Amino acid sequence: MRGLRLQLGLVLAASALWAALPHPSFAAWLGSYAAVWLVAQALVARTGWRWTLGRGPTLALGALLLAAPVARAIEAWGPLLERERLDGVAHLTAARLRLERTPSVAPPLVSADRPQTFYLHADGDAVALRLGDGGPRLEATPLGHGLFRVAYDPRRDGLADPPDGALEATIEVDGEAHRRELLAVRPLPHPRALAPSPSRARAAAVSEETDELAVIDREGHLERVEVLDGPTDVAWLDEARVIVTHRYADAAIVEGDAVTPIDTGPLCVHVAARDGVAAASCHRALVVIEDGRVRRRALSFQPEHVAFGPADTLVVSSRQPPALHRLRLSDLEPDVAPLFLGRPAVTMAAEGGVAVVAVTDFRPDGPAHLGNHFVDDQLVDVDLAAWRPIAWHRTAARTARQRAPGDVDRGVSPLGVDLAPDGTRWVAFAGTDDVWGLRDGRAPTMIALEHTLPTPVSVAALSGDRIAVASAAFGAIAIHAASGRPIALARLAPDDATLMRDDEAALMRRVGERSFYESTRSGVSCQSCHLHGGSDGQRHNIGGGALVATLDARGALGTPPFLRDGGYPTLGSLDELARTLYRGYLRRQGGRRVGLDRWLASQPRPTPPAQLLGRDLARERRGLDAFVRARCGLCHAFPAFTNLGQHPAETIFPDFAASHAGYELDTPSLLGLGESAPYLVDGRAETLAAIFTDHDAARRHGYVEALDEAALADLLHLLEGL
Amino acid sequence: MTRAVYAATLGVGLALLAWGAAAVTWPLERALFWIRSSGWLAAGLLLLAILVTPLARRLRSPSRALPSLRRALGISAAASATAHAALSLGTHLDGAWAQVASLAWLRAGALAWLVLAALWLTSYPGAVRALRVKLWKPLHRLALVAALLAFQHALLSPLAARGWVLGVFGVAAAAWLTRLIPQGRSSTPSQASSQSQT
Numbered sequence: 001m002r003g004l005r006l007q008l009g010l011v012l013a014a015s016a017l018w019a020a021l022p023h024p025s026f027a028a029w030l031g032s033y034a035a036v037w038l039v040a041q042a043l044v045a046r047t048g049w050r051w052t053l054g055r056g057p058t059l060a061l062g063a064l065l066l067a068a069p070v071a072r073a074i075e076a077w078g079p080l081l082e083r084e085r086l087d088g089v090a091h092l093t094a095a096r097l098r099l100e101r102t103p104s105v106a107p108p109l110v111s112a113d114r115p116q117t118f119y120l121h122a123d124g125d126a127v128a129l130r131l132g133d134g135g136p137r138l139e140a141t142p143l144g145h146g147l148f149r150v151a152y153d154p155r156r157d158g159l160a161d162p163p164d165g166a167l168e169a170t171i172e173v174d175g176e177a178h179r180r181e182l183l184a185v186r187p188l189p190h191p192r193a194l195a196p197s198p199s200r201a202r203a204a205a206v207s208e209e210t211d212e213l214a215v216i217d218r219e220g221h222l223e224r225v226e227v228l229d230g231p232t233d234v235a236w237l238d239e240a241r242v243i244v245t246h247r248y249a250d251a252a253i254v255e256g257d258a259v260t261p262i263d264t265g266p267l268c269v270h271v272a273a274r275d276g277v278a279a280a281s282c283h284r285a286l287v288v289i290e291d292g293r294v295r296r297r298a299l300s301f302q303p304e305h306v307a308f309g310p311a312d313t314l315v316v317s318s319r320q321p322p323a324l325h326r327l328r329l330s331d332l333e334p335d336v337a338p339l340f341l342g343r344p345a346v347t348m349a350a351e352g353g354v355a356v357v358a359v360t361d362f363r364p365d366g367p368a369h370l371g372n373h374f375v376d377d378q379l380v381d382v383d384l385a386a387w388r389p390i391a392w393h394r395t396a397a398r399t400a401r402q403r404a405p406g407d408v409d410r411g412v413s414p415l416g417v418d419l420a421p422d423g424t425r426w427v428a429f430a431g432t433d434d435v436w437g438l439r440d441g442r443a444p445t446m447i448a449l450e451h452t453l454p455t456p457v458s459v460a461a462l463s464g465d466r467i468a469v470a471s472a473a474f475g476a477i478a479i480h481a482a483s484g485r486p487i488a489l490a491r492l493a494p495d496d497a498t499l500m501r502d503d504e505a506a507l508m509r510r511v512g513e514r515s516f517y518e519s520t521r522s523g524v525s526c527q528s529c530h531l532h533g534g535s536d537g538q539r540h541n542i543g544g545g546a547l548v549a550t551l552d553a554r555g556a557l558g559t560p561p562f563l564r565d566g567g568y569p570t571l572g573s574l575d576e577l578a579r580t581l582y583r584g585y586l587r588r589q590g591g592r593r594v595g596l597d598r599w600l601a602s603q604p605r606p607t608p609p610a611q612l613l614g615r616d617l618a619r620e621r622r623g624l625d626a627f628v629r630a631r632c633g634l635c636h637a638f639p640a641f642t643n644l645g646q647h648p649a650e651t652i653f654p655d656f657a658a659s660h661a662g663y664e665l666d667t668p669s670l671l672g673l674g675e676s677a678p679y680l681v682d683g684r685a686e687t688l689a690a691i692f693t694d695h696d697a698a699r700r701h702g703y704v705e706a707l708d709e710a711a712l713a714d715l716l717h718l719l720e721g722l
Numbered sequence: 723m724t725r726a727v728y729a730a731t732l733g734v735g736l737a738l739l740a741w742g743a744a745a746v747t748w749p750l751e752r753a754l755f756w757i758r759s760s761g762w763l764a765a766g767l768l769l770l771a772i773l774v775t776p777l778a779r780r781l782r783s784p785s786r787a788l789p790s791l792r793r794a795l796g797i798s799a800a801a802s803a804t805a806h807a808a809l810s811l812g813t814h815l816d817g818a819w820a821q822v823a824s825l826a827w828l829r830a831g832a833l834a835w836l837v838l839a840a841l842w843l844t845s846y847p848g849a850v851r852a853l854r855v856k857l858w859k860p861l862h863r864l865a866l867v868a869a870l871l872a873f874q875h876a877l878l879s880p881l882a883a884r885g886w887v888l889g890v891f892g893v894a895a896a897a898w899l900t901r902l903i904p905q906g907r908s909s910t911p912s913q914a915s916s917q918s919q920t
Contacts, residue, residue, distance in 0.1 A: 003859055010860050026871065027833055037860060044856040085826035085878050093877065096884040631748055634881065645880025648825060650818035662824050667880065703748035 015069035088569020106640035124173035132161030189492035206231035220488020235273035297332035307350035317345035408523035420461035431519030512599025520582035549683030555605025566666030572597030610721035623718025641670035674720035753813035767799035800842035827878035834871035
């Protein structure tokens, strides 16, 4: 008993000492204990000192000693957990256990709106995945080494049961059933890409999530037409026909309710049309459709926004490089060198020989500015004939709404541009909920939408001095007079009140989506770099230290911790970045953190192009053999191709660590790798091959020496198709 | 005899590990194999050392050999932890000393090793006398702190299987907590019967 009292006394004294110097770490407390023990030890050894106080005074002294450390511990609890990486440790451990518990499946998100690929890790020969008791049963293809793949297409296979919410999936391994919990999401309509008809009497938009085309007239009358899988953009061929591009299906011409596919192939993301000729940017190719005939030209870059230029040219933007390209319409060959912008085009519109391009920074003669978290939204006018920028204007602005020094509250994140015949440029700003009408020599028209249709992502000028504005997050298209007066609001998705009553999960996702696009006081939003939840494919100076390649924010569910260094345990905790580093939001929003978490969790990784364009199974199996031989699975473990571990940079890339001491690398999932260049934390590898050939001098990033040239090529093929 | 058993156990164990390591072809992974083996060994021995007394009490088999077994396990744990740390710093971590202080899981491992080293040093009567250690027990109770730090180290480390970490440390924690359960006295059937009637 005496020994226990002594022990308690030492612990109390050590805690009191720690409270005097309260560094939030276990090391600090242990140091205090060591110091107290040494003092007590010296006292006992030299003087034979013994505790002589009575029980009452001892208890009083103990209580006194206890008060300070308890108060300090309460104060330092949060920082202590953070410093010791114990914040969110339960969440992180649960995610790791979920992946380690075979049979396991990744990703854990089933989206009702697109084809998806799932990987299963199982010890068996015949494996199948059932998406809920009443959902589809999907046979898995064995790839070898206990890895299986399931290609799921909700249009072909049916929806999960339930299609939204927690989903009890079953993995069948040689007839034995194993229950695993997944998340099912069925998104609401998200109208985007408003395109005015030639007469501007109507505008059309598409909702990729719900496979529909929406046509709205100047009075707000809405027609909805079901189209093919994953419509991405729309353009008018004439007053009656539109062409719609699809991510997961061919493009199609829509006339009334008739949908006629055209043999373009899937993965077309943007389209423009003029005089009945359409040009679409597809998977590493440009496609021109004329009188039902399709011409296709492979490109060395991934084309994005497309517009018709002067004298039968096409103008195409790309993220990598962040540039504009001009091609001859006749042979689709470039007729001039690319025009570099510094950052990629966020949106683009062209009319009368001038293209207006929205960018988050403009630097035509060098790399983008590399200031810490540098974002500088601008509209750049490009003379398409002279092929040079002729003007550029910053859009982010301060207004009388400013409540704190430096607040930026208008003109952030221009995501939609339309050039009206009268010369007015209409711009939709998703970050600050406003639409501007800009015309030379006139004061700009500023239409505030925060109370009617927040997060506008697209705008189209209509005849009769009206405009149509689409908000994807809120699933609606509004008609306004050019003066700003609201005329009509057509909803494709339920309003907030209805969701609050019927579908709270969808409402929280909407809150999160709006927050993702919403500007912080600093003029930066999540969307500034993570374009539409993805990545701008650029490198940014984050924190004044290393350059960091922008991560794709989609497909993050089940892969904590987050960010390149794994510094954030939950998706919602990223909200802290906005509240601290970017000085918070202008608008108060309850449940923002939870909403952000739910929305990010609901974003599936992009469907691998190989699932849509065809796979070479034999080669993928050889690639998986190479993957195993090169010991990639040590860190990029099946089935998510990550073990969710964080490594000191020195252990993998000593060369990188030499200039980035103290950097911790979060093991990324390799799912979706083919479309996520540039690679490695700072984007120093432009291609997958370069990771192994140019950026692994120490040979610590896999046992690549075990692979010959053919095996390495097979490995790269596998990785590109994950 | 005891020494011979220890030596034989050590020899067989090392031979098995060497056999396992020889099957690994990538030198970096071979280093990882030794690091993980020594780490698990250190953790296992430390947990066993902590559990010797409560388990012996629970099993009602007090033995005079108990302190020496506990001491042997403790010293072996500290030696394994030292090997684990040296191997890690010499191979996988490639001398990244700064990271040891800055990364939570490495810091926890280093702290656990520091505690074990202090306990190792004071595990020899000669050393205890020379250092005039009077408060030996309050020092050696830090073995529990070392185990908690080792748990943190293993749980956050990138390459340890989380299921095994939780399983091993969870079983050890449950076994240790049995010391909080009061031990009932054995009673004869007649005594039990008379108690139930009162």
